[in-house]
Amino acid sequence: MSKATFAVIAAASAATGAGVTALLYNKPSRPQQQQQQQQQQLPPPPTGGVKIPTTPTPSLAAKANGPADPAGILQYGFPGPIADELSTLPLYGAYDRRTRNPSWVAEHITPQSLAMKNADRKHSTFAEDTSIPALFRAKLADYFRSGYDRGHQVPAADAKWSQEAMDGTFLLSNMCPQVGEGFNRNYWAHFEDFGRKLTTRYPSVRIVTGPLYLPHRDPDGKWRVNYEVIGTPPNVAVPTHFYKVIYAEEGNKVALGAFVLPNARIPNEKSLSDFEVPLEVVERASGLEFASKLDLGRRRRLCQEVKCEITVREFNNAQKQR
Numbered sequence: 001m002s003k004a005t006f007a008v009i010a011a012a013s014a015a016t017g018a019g020v021t022a023l024l025y026n027k028p029s030r031p032q033q034q035q036q037q038q039q040q041q042l043p044p045p046p047t048g049g050v051k052i053p054t055t056p057t058p059s060l061a062a063k064a065n066g067p068a069d070p071a072g073i074l075q076y077g078f079p080g081p082i083a084d085e086l087s088t089l090p091l092y093g094a095y096d097r098r099t100r101n102p103s104w105v106a107e108h109i110t111p112q113s114l115a116m117k118n119a120d121r122k123h124s125t126f127a128e129d130t131s132i133p134a135l136f137r138a139k140l141a142d143y144f145r146s147g148y149d150r151g152h153q154v155p156a157a158d159a160k161w162s163q164e165a166m167d168g169t170f171l172l173s174n175m176c177p178q179v180g181e182g183f184n185r186n187y188w189a190h191f192e193d194f195g196r197k198l199t200t201r202y203p204s205v206r207i208v209t210g211p212l213y214l215p216h217r218d219p220d221g222k223w224r225v226n227y228e229v230i231g232t233p234p235n236v237a238v239p240t241h242f243y244k245v246i247y248a249e250e251g252n253k254v255a256l257g258a259f260v261l262p263n264a265r266i267p268n269e270k271s272l273s274d275f276e277v278p279l280e281v282v283e284r285a286s287g288l289e290f291a292s293k294l295d296l297g298r299r300r301r302l303c304q305e306v307k308c309e310i311t312v313r314e315f316n317n318a319q320k321q322r
């Protein structure tokens with residue numbers, strides 16, 4: 001990453017009271033040949049049989065030679081980590097049992113999907129995701145009097161095409177604890193609206209959203225990761241930041257935009273472009289890959305094609321409740 005890019009990110013973080021992360025240090029761009037040879041990619045939308053792998057292949061155990069067989073532990077079960085598949089009607093993603101938050105959640109919006117008005121959020125209720133084992137799922141009680149909103153990762157407003165789809169966005173597996181006033185009910189909501197407005201320019205828009213837990217620099221000069229945990233017992237992590245990776249599709253071209261925002265109050269006057277980062281920053285911070293099979297020749301930079309600014313609107317904050 002260039003020094004100029006780092007300076008922009010540092011300024012954006014400082015303006016909102018968030019610390020700059022060591023994960024945003026200079027990192028050389030991945031060579032084109034290496035990117036094209038990468039084999040991993042985001043899973044496609046579910047077709048009924050898609051599953052996120054949860055256990056390793058038994059090849060290690062088969063290769064055991066000598067006096068020890070460490071892979072023999074698998075006879076008692078695979079310890080993990082296990083990524084639970086999130087596959088409701090309007091979204092697809094993976095759930096992190098350790099943080100009780102999603103790792104990433106993908107959605108797809110089009111002019112046609114947003115034009116359909118077949119759902120109303122007043123008919124939806126927040127609910128625990130019973131597809132997640134009870135020991136690892138976030139619970140409604142975890143958010144009670146926590147001081148944080150139940151922050152949608154895939155917005156309910158993007159799923160008005162079906163009441164069932166909108167209901168799916170209210171599962172706690174699609175939620176993370178978010179600062180309410182100044183963020184979830186304000187700047188973040190305007191950012192979500194920015195994503196919807198892209199469909200006036202692009203016929204297809206895909207958005208991946210998720211939490212980050214980034215380090216900050218303490219007075220002693222050392223970098224540490226500190227985040228709050230809510231619930232009784234406390235087990236739902238409060239992210240320090242959130243990311244969105246946007247794929248604006250038009251023909252064979254894809255305009256990519258990656259953004260990292262602190263989980264904090266952000267003035268509405270703040271430019272969204274201040275939170276734009278290279279895609280590699282989000283990948284390095286999250287441990288995920290977002291475009292390993294997207295040829296460089298097909299890529300465009302979103303903020304060079306459109307103005308990356310929010311439009312301040314009045315939202316019903318009573319609906320963006322905790």
